[in-house]
Amino acid sequence: MLAAEFAAKLGAKVLTGEPRDNTEIKGIYCGDLLSWVMSHAPKSSAWVTVHTHLNIVAVASISELSCIIIPEGIKVDEATINRAIDENTIIISSELTAYEICSIAHDCGI
Amino acid sequence: MKYAVDLHIHSALSPCAHEDMTPNNIVNMAVMKGLDAIALTDHNSGANLEAVSICARNQGLVFIPGMEVESCEEIHLISLLPDLKSALKLHEIVYEALPAIQNRKDIFGSQYIMDENDQIIGEEKRLLVTATSLTADEVFSLVTSLGGAVIPAHVDRSSYSMISNLGLIPEELKIKYLEISKNCDRYAYRAAHPELDGYKLIRSSDAHYLGDILERESMIEIEGRAAREADGSTDGFGLIGEESGQADDMAGIGEALRHVDEASRIREPDKDKPSAGLTACELINILV
Structure with missing residues (x-):
């Protein structure tokens, strides 16, 4: 499933505008310790994190994650969004909890 | 006697810092801003400490060798050491505890190692801006055993802060000071966090750009050290480690820039300086 399609399933907002390429989600990964995610998240996962620091974009790039999903409507800094746009990283903002996001991902066969 | 300090400054070794953060630029800017002492605190490395210490000595600026160690809980801990030797010892141990992830310059930026003439003499290849395998407790024990002090960094922020990551300040750690960031509203923060009443707050810049370095606004008092008469220092400034007043940052920078030429010359240490x-x-010793 493409990141944009999954965002639509979640009723979530893509903060980084129209993605420049079609990014497919091949799994889902939850974690808030950036170093842990960097060394454990499988490639092409959608990453659910409450972190909104600029460095999440670097972690997503290095680990080749398909997108970042920020749960619970947490506000994301402008600087983080701008960096993500520069790096072609998709950030999705959802009002749902991480658990609810994962449940929907499961129902979608992710 | 009160001393103006900035205890959290990055050099160009930190990939997120601007490349203008060279040893001489940092020291000259600190001198222009009228600071008495600074600490260099790069992420997980002390590779530029020696160069900055030489520049500081040449300018008569008190220098504290330090490091911003990132614990495995992703807490940033300002670790300040009494001398270069102990700081380099910490550097070795922290380096061993860093994961073998290579820096990606395109994503994080360059990690320049410099000499006292601001020449780039090497580049750190391993990524410095990541968590070490050391727990916060281990960092405290280690730095304490080396005769240093630890200040949890930018506790008012939502990232890499002891409070954001652990939820509270662990009572078992021997902590006296907590760092608040440059633009934190100290009084609002105090009011919002009565649980931190037992801790002193110290403002540091976390400078990644030269202009970020503090004015004379973050003071440390050493009782018993005599103030010079000409210094005009009086009682009633406030608590130890609290700010001396409301510095007008822009006016301060303007004033500093007028003295660029003067400050860029190597000066003999002034024996009459406070x-x-x-x-x-x-x-x-004040910070522990």
């Missing part, structure tokens, strides 16, 4: 003879060790 900070003459002050050591890193004396300042650290």
